[in-house]
Amino acid sequence: MAVYTEVTDEALRAFLADYELGGLVAFRGIAEGVENSNFALKTEAGDFILTLYEKRVDPAELPYFLGLMEHMARGGLACPTPVHARDGRALRSLAGRPAAIVTFLPGVWPRKVRPEHCAPLGRALAQMHRAGEGFAIERPNALGPAGWRPLLEGCRARGDEVQPGLVAELDAALASILAAWPAAGAMPRGHIHADLFPDNVFFLPGEDGKPRVSGLIDYYFACTDLYAYDIAICLNAWCFETDYSFNVTKARGLLSAYDAVRPIGAEERAALPVLARGAALRFLLTRLYDWTHTPPGALVTRKDPLEYLRKLRFFMQADSAGALGL
């Protein structure tokens, strides 16, 4: 469920009057999503997405997210483009919330990831990294290594309710990951998506019937960080089977297609195992935090932290890039 704020017909029509989008044709809330309220909007000018930014998004960061999408779309990436109102502003206000309209992207996200999805994904990820070059605003990664210990502290009291011994296992994993984490200047960095899970990547069949990426959405965790860390996030999110076994064929497809667009350097290859461990820990910790802090009956669907414990354990024992498909 992701419509936290209701929008009346009257308020929407008044809001749209500030844009060059013609009259309202249709409007409906979108149930998918977690963070913000999203609406599918059809006007005489076409299809759009209206987003009302909810409490977990800091309004001061919205110019970064919207500016980055606009920069990448201008660079030819299939990502949502913010629509500017007549006064030139893309970030406005509706129903008491910061709000923006972005272009609608066609396609569907894969409910079941197949190996054929992974090469187009790798290519699109590298294209996204390239498309971000030259965007001048920086946004440190709030959920990067410096954020993991505070998150774990927030889970300390109740973490073992999810699985006995979990907090001690995470203490040990965190210490070993932080000790091996690459320095900021050790490898190429730039704008990364930082949450490129299957539900944020749309596909359409190409002329040969094979899946082609038609759009990358949801830039609200984007930040400035190591490109290879974004690759490591995708290995976590795309390359495991439902029994939590690592599918090296998927990983090879992803990595070789990425490498063909933005070559993966020797230092990035060497760091991939620790980056993959860190990425598993990051999603484990945010899920564990939400699991132990979301009141029963809340609208948000909690995601399983233990899925990422299984992935973390895999990456803890995979000590070469070769084991990960490189």
Ligand SMILES: Nc1ncnc2c1ncn2[C@@H]1O[C@H](COP(=O)(O)OP(=O)(O)O)[C@@H](O)[C@H]1O
């Ligand atoms: N630009 C877009 N084009 C088409 N559909 C979109 C677009 N942006 C969002 N959506 C739809 O809205 C849903 C939720 O969007 P998302 O950005 O993932 O929300 P949240 O940040 O709240 O998790 C997506 O699964 C998709 O169905």
Ligand SMILES: N[C@@H](CCOP(=O)(O)O)C(=O)O
């Ligand atoms: N991908 C994260 C949760 C973020 O959700 P999103 O709907 O904003 O992509 C996870 O799986 O833990």
